[in-house]
Amino acid sequence: xxxxxxxxxxxxxxxxxxxxxxxxAIVLWPHGAQLLLGLFGGYGFxxxxxxxxxxxxxxxxxxxxxxxxxxxxxxxxxxxxxxxxVAVASIILFLGMIFxxxxxxxxxxxxxxxxxxxxxxxxxxxxxxxxxxxxxxAGKISLDGILHKNTK
Numbered sequence: 500x501x502x503x504x505x506x507x508x509x510x511x512x513x514x515x516x517x518x519x520x521x522x523x524a525i526v527l528w529p530h531g532a533q534l535l536l537g538l539f540g541g542y543g544f545x546x547x548x549x550x551x552x553x554x555x556x557x558x559x560x561x562x563x564x565x566x567x568x569x570x571x572x573x574x575x576x577x578x579x580x581x582x583x584x585v586a587v588a589s590i591i592l593f594l595g596m597i598f599x600x601x602x603x604x605x606x607x608x609x610x611x612x613x614x615x616x617x618x619x620x621x622x623x624x625x626x627x628x629x630x631x632x633x634x635x636x637a638g639k640i641s642l643d644g645i646l647h648k649n650t651k
Contacts, residue, residue: 510579514638
C-alpha cells in the first residue's frame with residue numbers, strides 16, 4: 500500500500516504544475532459549486548441531479564460522479580492531493596462532456612451566440628492541463644509532495 504501511495508504522489512518541487520493546478524481549480528471549482536451548492540446561478544445538488552438523470556439521461560451514479568469530480572476534484576487538485584488520480588478522473592469527465600454534449604456543436608465555443616450550444620475547444624485546453632499534471636505530478640506546494648516524502 501505504501502508503494503502505491505508513493506507512486507501516486509511522486510512529484511518534484513516544480514513551479515509549472517503548481518501554476519497549472521491553481522488555474523485549473525480557479526476555472527473548474529465555480530462550475531462544481533454551481534452543481535453542488537447552487538452558487539453562481541447553479542441549481543444545487545438536487546436540481547443538478549434531476550437535470551442530469553432526466554434531461555441528460557445520465558445514470559444516477561455518473562451524475563453524482565460528475566458533481567463530485569467537478570467540486571471536490573478541483574479542490575484536490577488545488578491542494579495537490581492525489582493529483583494524478585484526480586487528473587485521470589477529470590480527463591475521463593471532460594472526454595465524456597465532449598462526446599456526449601459538445602462534439603455536435605463543433606470545435607469553437609459559441610462566442611457570438613449564433614449556435615445552439617458550445618463547442619469543445621475549452622474542454623481540450625482543460626484536458627491538456629490535466630495530461631501535464633498526470634505526467635508531472637502536483638509539483639511545488641502540494642500535499643502529494645508531503646505524502647511522498649513521508650512514504651519513502
